[in-house]
Amino acid sequence: MTVDVLIVGAGSAGCVLAERLSRDPARQVLLVERGPADVSSAPLDRLPIDSPARAVSVPEGGGRPVVRGRGLGGSSAINGGYFLRGHRADYVSWPWPEAEIADAFRVATGLMRATPFADAELGDVARAFETWHAGATNTAAWPTEGVNRVWSNRVDGARWTSAHVLAAAGPRPGLTVRPDVEAVALTTRETTVTGVRTADDEVIVAREVIVCAGTLGTAILLSPLTGPLPVHEHAETIVRFTPRRRLRAPALLQSVAHTGGVEIRPYGDDFAAFAALRATGVPIGVADMAGTTGTVDGRAVDLGRPDDAANLRMAGGVESVVAMLTDDAFADLVEPGSIRVDPVTGMSQHAWGSLPAGDATDADGALDGWTRLRVVDGSILPGPLRSGPHASIVMLAVLLGDRL
Template structure:
């Protein structure tokens, strides 16, 4: 019998397993439903293996989604979604934490630790394509520009920090699996099992006693669910510990496309720089056409994204007794909400700052309301869970992943999810 079973070897689970197993008297079992360690095609920073035609089959899983023209994809295997994403590792704003029970000094220390361990650093000036430099110049005339090395973002121009190693050999994502879990694999009190699906929790009364897998039940003193917002919700529904739809927050986005006059001639980061507006939007200067990064995506031209971050857009997780569906709604009001920022982006692309960079007359707004793949906050701290992820009214269980993030964060959730895992261990 293990002391702790951690479910999910993704961004949070790898941190929890490493931190908890530092105590040699505590036995930790880490379970992952997907395959083992990611290989070079997966870790390549300039390639996102999430498309339908990706050669890296088996590293992602798709969920049923409404509306059906959207796609909701999550990482599958050791490293989780962080093994297949754009390696964006930006903190939330400092004042996004005013209602948290954790002291801001503890939050800052946890951020600093995980940033150091995961080699998180800002993209340098010479890593930016010409469009990103023009983007920073244009927005810098309207908003403050944060120093490139500043760890805390704010309203203004913010250079993206990336959990990656960029050198002469190329670019490689650094996940919590590589940074935290791999150095701990030699510990005799830590066991890692892949290709093991947890279908439900074993409980008696208000106490969780262990997990039920495909072929066996595993008893333990504590279960920590780190299966990601969607995976954790499915386990809770199957265990009878979640009833009715669970609310989530997504960051829906619209794109403004354009055509470059000249190819950058080298790989560029997916998202090197952003502007955060006082209205709660994130203006994203993508490094190129999504077709350059994702296999099977039709080429539509490079894009500037406008995403609603705070408040985010609501969605629900619905369980039909066997399958989890992500209902994000049609967001009919979002185009009007984003209209001022979309107008600014078009003004920017048609300005003198972009003369010589883009083809005249190529700027167009894509009417599709997309998703950032950021659904989180189904069991937020201070509402359904405490600051360490304990679910109200249930003993022997904690939840430590994007499920427990409160709403209101003005950056993507990845860095904050990893930070919370460090705080919760």
């Protein structure tokens, strides 16, 4: 069978792209996903990263833990439900008109049911965080410098994922979804991509292949064609404290501060409260948003290291966080003498930018040097954002899905 469009990966981008493209009943769209077909609705106070059916570990050269989602919805089904845009200025140099980006964000926000956390929904850490900062908290859709209330893709306290977007569209005559199908290689003829080969040695032929396997999955799949690819990540230094009492934590992250090139993330409770992990203390993240640069070569993934300037920015953020945790705003939350800084810098699970649009791909995701091949996921983000990439990835799936 030859289909019009083969979409590889049913994650944050793939499900949304399939929904947009399958609106044309004459277009045959096949969506393949290596994970299961069920639509997961985990509550926001839980990170289902311990489920082998929904999460997979990616080996990384520095030994740092990297977990990505699998199954319909991909990482949107296991992440913290953070759906925050970058700042308006972050998109100025991107190869799409600013008005088109704004319109795609409006659609993406509606599709993903994203809304800001209300004052009454704040957990203990987020409330103390905003009290300490004292100024007004921005709750608008576009973040700014200062404190921003997190927008979250959720309905009734549970994640609303890209899989829900696809399911809500209902059956489409031209759309076929095949779970439990792992694409392991692209099939080619000279400089034309003709389809994919699966782990079961099936060859699926398509008039066009769109790879939406997530930044790391896409780079692993494409690097045999392109050679080693760069990859960017947000390095994150963690400051921890031991809580004096049990914390109210309705979600992992409800408020953030953007300042001095870092995003300060007051997580709601110990990660152990959200996932099946050992308790290590309540974390406050200080993430450098300029990004590290690493490489992906086949299945060899290295997320890089923060440079001296990034370390300096994070050190300034850490100093501010320590001052905050010793302030009266946190007096009833922090056990005296328990504040400590993790000795090893971690990563944010935000890989992006290995095939930036306007450079390695064109504005429609077509990969330079190859025909009948496009990429639509975090790989094509053209530059750094002052927020995490999830909302922008969904936005691009809307934008490109409506252009193609």
